[in-house]
Amino acid sequence: MENEEKPVMPQAQAIFTLDDDYSLINAFNDGDQAAFTRLVSRHKEKVRNLIYATLGDARNVDDISQEVFIVVYHKLHTFRFQSRFTTWLYRVTINKCRDHLRKVKIRSVFTYLSSDDAEKVTVDSPDNFDIKVVVRDAVNRLPEKLRSPLVLKDFEGCSYEEIAEVLDTEIGTVKSRIFRAREALKKDLEPLKRELL
Amino acid sequence: MKITNRILEKLSAYLDGELTPEEKFETEEMLKSSPELREELNKIKKLKETVGGFKKLPEDLSFETRLMQNIKTGKKYFSKYNIPKPAVVFAAATIIMMVMLKSNSGFFEDWFSQGRSGIEAFYSKNLTSLLMAADLTNEDLFDFAFNKNLPLDATGKKVLSIGTDANGKEFLEVKYASVPGDGLKLNDFVKQFNLNKEQKGKVDSILESYSDRLASVVLVNDKNTIAVNPDLWKYHNDMRQDLISYASTVNKPAVISALGGEAAFADFIREPEPEAPVSAGSRENYYFITPDSIFYSWAKVDQEKIRSDIAKVRSLARGNSVAEKSIKIDLSPVFSVSGESENHRSMRIMVSDNAIKVEIPENISPLESDRDLVSMTMRLDSVFKQLQKQNFNFNVEAPQAPGNELRMTVKSDSRGRTSLNYGYDAPDVIVMKKDVQKKSKGADSISALNRKLRKYQFADSLILPDMKLFADSLSKKFETDFPEFFGPTDIDEFLNKNYSDSSGVNKNQLREEIRREMLQFRKEMNRLREEMKRFREELNPDKKKKLNEPIEI
Known part of the structure; x- marks a missing residue:
């Protein structure tokens, strides 16, 4: 009963991807600019969607994803080929998202907007709502440290080990945070359990 | 499962x-x-x-082109969303302000004066008498006359206090009474001058006559305002003078003795004037202590209404608690910044954990113009100190040299002579005895000691608060007040003084015994202190805990 279909990354393809990313990186490090563009094309959508899922907000996706790849461009020579490129890339992405969230948090002290926005999220008419939007809002309300592992697992399909590497933490911590994220969502979505769960 | x-x-x-x-x-x-x-x-x-299954973003087809553009133009680790917006806002505000000030230098002045009159109007509405709100008793009024405290609540824990700082500058204080019930009491006064029941009634009527006048001197309202008329200082002095003058008509020798002689007495005496027409509020200016500012301004006060309010309160039987207006005053967050502005009418406000102190600037000080009144106030203060009970004896069980018992006695007689006896009560006793002529300094020390001691009064005995060891803390304690009293301050000195080498006493053994005794004594004193502490806490269970709460009236 555990077998859900996941289109993302079957094992065989993953190995192929690994090799392919590695050769593109090597080519770029040897001065091939086109290799970098190909690397970007392969991963830009994953990065953009990861940012979207992590921030729950499309407004800053473009800026942040551009910034992620600018960092990749300048730092790719430091990549050690000890993990998948995506793990490294996701790490950069999550860090950029965290930077952004930190800034937003500081700014919200001045604008007082964030709390109002949070209020608006509540669903008033059960006939007229999109469950995915409601769940997305609920995910957005999770603290970042619970949200990121959940998104990396369920949205990006990363393994616990990869997530641990992206977030620079232990596998046990990842396991526990994903569990806590799900428990929090269940609790948050309790009023909608008939429609949702 | x-x-x-x-x-x-x-x-x-x-x-x-x-x-x-x-x-x-x-x-x-x-x-x-x-x-x-x-x-x-x-x-x-x-x-x-x-x-x-979260919805994915539509693919961004121009992503790579923009990225390569950004990399080429050297855009590195920042983008437009990075600019901290508050900084932009402040910068813009600063520029706007600078432009405004340049073109209209009177802007701030107008702005402040407008704001000020608005604040004044707001806080001076619906003022009513503190006496109405706190239901002051004659004891409270007496406490004000002699101890400068007016209770701001029924329990007397929070007080409005007037005083003079080291530089002779008057100040107002809103604070928590340090020791509830400390200071000269109406009963002490009655006892000191042997007033009979009828005479006590007269004292009460003097106090009551002032309660009418004080009624419009300290006002409060539902906006958390305390308004204080400068007449408060005048009444403070008048009350004391009237009370002392009256006491002198009853028991002149005692009053003269308390004041320290005929000449001093002649200075103080004045005709009691309890029948004088009530003129309170003739000065309509008040110090306003409000939750967001302190200012000096006039207030319109309906004297008739206040008087009738008080009459109503009086007509209700004493003991029935009058329905009090509960006014919360929380000044602490507001006055955390102290300082003098160039405006001389502003007052310096000092805030500590349990007190807010407002210094009154010289040019509006009520006593500024009246030097006589200042000196009078000071002398009356010293009289007040002298009036406190000074007769007390206490025995301390102290470390004993074998056969010797330490005794300490402080006495003061009605003629104002205070003596302290201290020593070992034994055949070869060293008695340190010193009569203290009652000069103001000596009286201060004795009464200060007395006040300290009275805090620790338990049943009929008096216990010195932090006596640990004769050799150190006790001697130090007394050094300040009576330095000459102390002969031996350590065991060896004591032994050498009392036992000559030829006496045949084993000094080492004696020394050890004394040490042991001292240790035991120290333990017992500590235990006793603990007990006293517990006892005091039982008496005043909530004395400590609510220091930071808003002041309620």
């Missing part, structure tokens, strides 16, 4: 395919036997599917 968090966590990892084969098997066995667990699994699965 009880579904624990541990099981649920495993279930979550099972769904993610992250269990070891053994754990996976174990979980599947549990799932088979538990429908609840299967339901839980189902919930998590649906959540996982929903999150996994």
Whole structure:
């Protein structure tokens, strides 16, 4: 009963991807600019969607994803080929998202907007709502440290080990945070359990 | 089966395919036997599917082009959303202000004066008498006359206090009474001058006559304002003078003695004027202490209404608690910044944990123009100190040299002579005896000591608060007040002085004995102090805890 279909990354393809990313990186490090563009094309959508899922907000996706790849461009020579490129890339992405969230948090002290926005999220008419939007809002309300592992697992399909590497933490911590994220969502979505769960 | 968090966590990892084969098997066995667990699994699965199915963004086809452009133009680690907006806002505001000030230099002045008159109007509405709100008794009024405290609440824990600082500058204080009930009491006064019942009644009527006048001198309202008329200082002095003058008509010798002689007495005496027409409020200016500012301004006060209010309060039987207006005053967050502005009418405000102190600037000080009144006030203060009870004896069980008992006695007689006896009560006793002529300094010390001691009064005995060891703390304690009293301050000196080498006493043995005794004594004193502390806490259970609460009137 555990077998859900996941289109993302079957094992065989993953190995192929690994090799392919590695050769593109090597080519770029040897001065091939086109290799970098190909690397970007392969991963830009994953990065953009990861940012979207992590921030729950499309407004800053473009800026942040551009910034992620600018960092990749300048730092790719430091990549050690000890993990998948995506793990490294996701790490950069999550860090950029965290930077952004930190800034937003500081700014919200001045604008007082964030709390109002949070209020608006509540669903008033059960006939007229999109469950995915409601769940997305609920995910957005999770603290970042619970949200990121959940998104990396369920949205990006990363393994616990990869997530641990992206977030620079232990596998046990990842396991526990994903569990806590799900428990929090269940609790948050309790009023909608008939429609949702 | 009880579904624990541990099981649920495993279930979550099972769904993610992250269990070891053994754990996976174990979980599947549990799932088979538990429908609840299967339901839980189902919930998590649906959540996982929903999150996994989040809508993706439409593909960005020009992403690479823009990226390469950004890299080429050297855009590195920043983008437009990075600019801290508050900084931009402040910068803009600063520029606007600078432009405004340049073109209209009177802007701030107008702005402040407008704001000020608005504040004044707001806080000076509906003022009513503090006496109405706190239901002051004659004891309270007496306390004000002699101890400068007006209670701001029924329990007397929070007080409005007037005083003079080291530089002779008057100040107002809103604070928590340090020791409830400390200071000269109406009863002490009656006792000191042997007033009979009828005479006591006269004292009461003097106090009551002032309560009418004071009624419009300290005002409060529902906006958390305390308004104080400068007449408060005048009444403070008048009350004391009237009371002392009256006492002198009854028991002149005692008053003269208390004041320290005929000449001093002649200075103080004045005709009591309890029948004088009530003229309170003739000066309409008040110091306003409000939750967001302190200012000096006039207020319109309906004297008639206040008087009738008070009459109403009086007509209700004493003892029935008058329905009090509960006014919360929380000044602490407001006055955390102290300082003098160039505006001379502003007052310096000092805030500490339990007090807010407002210094009154010289040019509006009520006593500024009246030097006589200042000196009078000071002399009356010293009289007040002298009036405090000074007769007390106490015996301290102290470390004993074999056969010797330490005794300490402080006496003061009605003629104002104070003496302290201290020493070992034994055949070869050293008695340190010193008569203290009652000069103001000596009287101060004795009364200060007395006040300290009275805090520790337990039944009929008086216990010195922090006496630990004769050799150190005790001697130090007294050094300040009576330095000459002390002969031996350590054991060896004591032994050498009392036992000559030829006396045949084993000094080492004696020294050890004394040490042991001292140690025992120190322990017992500590125990006693603990008991006293507990006892005091029982007496005043809530004395400590609410220091930071808003002041309630």
